[in-house]
Amino acid sequence: MKENSLLSDLAAHLFSNSSGNGRTPSERELAEHFGVSRGQVREALAILEAMRIVERRAKSGIYLTTTEASVEAMALFARAGVPLDPILIYETVELRKIHEIKAAELACDRATEENYQHLRDILAASEAKLAAGEGLAREDRDFHLEIVRATKNSVFHRVCSVYYVMGEHRLPIYFAEPARSRRSHEEHIRIYEALLARDGNLAQALMSAHLQGAESYWKGLIGSPATAAG
Amino acid sequence: MKENSLLSDLAAHLFSNSSGNGRTPSERELAEHFGVSRGQVREALAILEAMRIVERRAKSGIYLTTTEASVEAMALFARAGVPLDPILIYETVELRKIHEIKAAELACDRATEENYQHLRDILAASEAKLAAGEGLAREDRDFHLEIVRATKNSVFHRVCSVYYVMGEHRLPIYFAEPARSRRSHEEHIRIYEALLARDGNLAQALMSAHLQGAESYWKGLIGSPATAAG
DNA sequence: CCTCATATCTGGTCATACCAAATTTGCGCA
């Protein structure tokens, strides 16, 4: 779990210490602030630039470019604790629905015994967590990603993995409510049964209803997405 | 168009010059090979590591980790001219279908006059290209991405942008055939009309049929995806 | 208050050096 803490810290720092025009402190200042060499700062900045979080202009400075940030960048932000624009969260949930309802359908055709076994393991782990009064953040993520994995489309899995990283800090909050964890778990069981029966339509419907709960939760939390227009 | 050529070249070089266990040449060797300082190589490697293309093990070496590469990494590969695993291409096309059919439906509800104007501009540009006997690679990408943009979901757009970067080298080949360009263009027109009529079902159906053509093309080119199982 | 020359700042790049752990080499022993 060591990860690259400088990268996360730097990303967070840049957002707190940028002037109106999005200009951040210079490499030399950042190096001094974090107590590392300029080389280390440059390495981290290279990554942030590849993620389109910042733009480095020669002989001028480093500027934030949030509007163009890639999805991988958003995951990094979430990890670093940088608050994401609520609209982005709402958009992510919508995209997640598109992905996972389709994944449920495809998984009905393509899931192998290995996938089913993993799902059973995850459900068992969930039971244990529930019995212990703990939240299901990790198990929820594992369950959903295993279904995506069952589509046998690795690109699909790569894409979906990203927004679960984004939710790393948020899911535990969502599942802090025991009633929510239990209901989610029971819905997972029904989805698993539909997958096992290879009933594509049922799996889609159940997944849709399941995700609707999450969508409503976020909607209620961040208010109307009407401001997203424009 | 300058881009970071060292990054692309390095990625390509690592694939050509790695030993059986995936170990690549050392930083010092790479620096000498490309005629740059070790610092530059490290900056590029930091990005490749962030993309999960390589793993740097302290005091040991740099190792390829293709299986875990992110989608952004795949786009980088494509740009660098590194041949992608045909299975990945097939998987990407499948994912694209999932995305864009849904995007067409959503766009019917959310497209604004600005979107329609952009689509008209792109179609006009396509006509011009066709008249000049040129391929429609760029216009095809712009058309499809504009529909995704019309969903007003920026995360959606970010995700979809990635695999158009991946196709940068391939699309021109696809559209080299004039008959294909013309048919594609005519299908675009029909899709535009469905969007304008805000007929979600029709737009989905047309988009599905349109993408089916591309899927067949790739399928025929790379053979049966049966080997993707397992 | 505006203009323009000058001093300063900034990213881009390179060369070197040291560290400590991983890896390889090779000597000596069985």
Add this chain to the structure above:
DNA sequence: TGCGCAAATTTGGTATGACCAGATATGAGG
């Protein structure tokens, strides 16, 4: 010949310092 272990080497991780040239800020002069 084969094995084991210590010494030499390689490797990534990190820091320091320097130079370049263009962008930027500063300030004197009109």
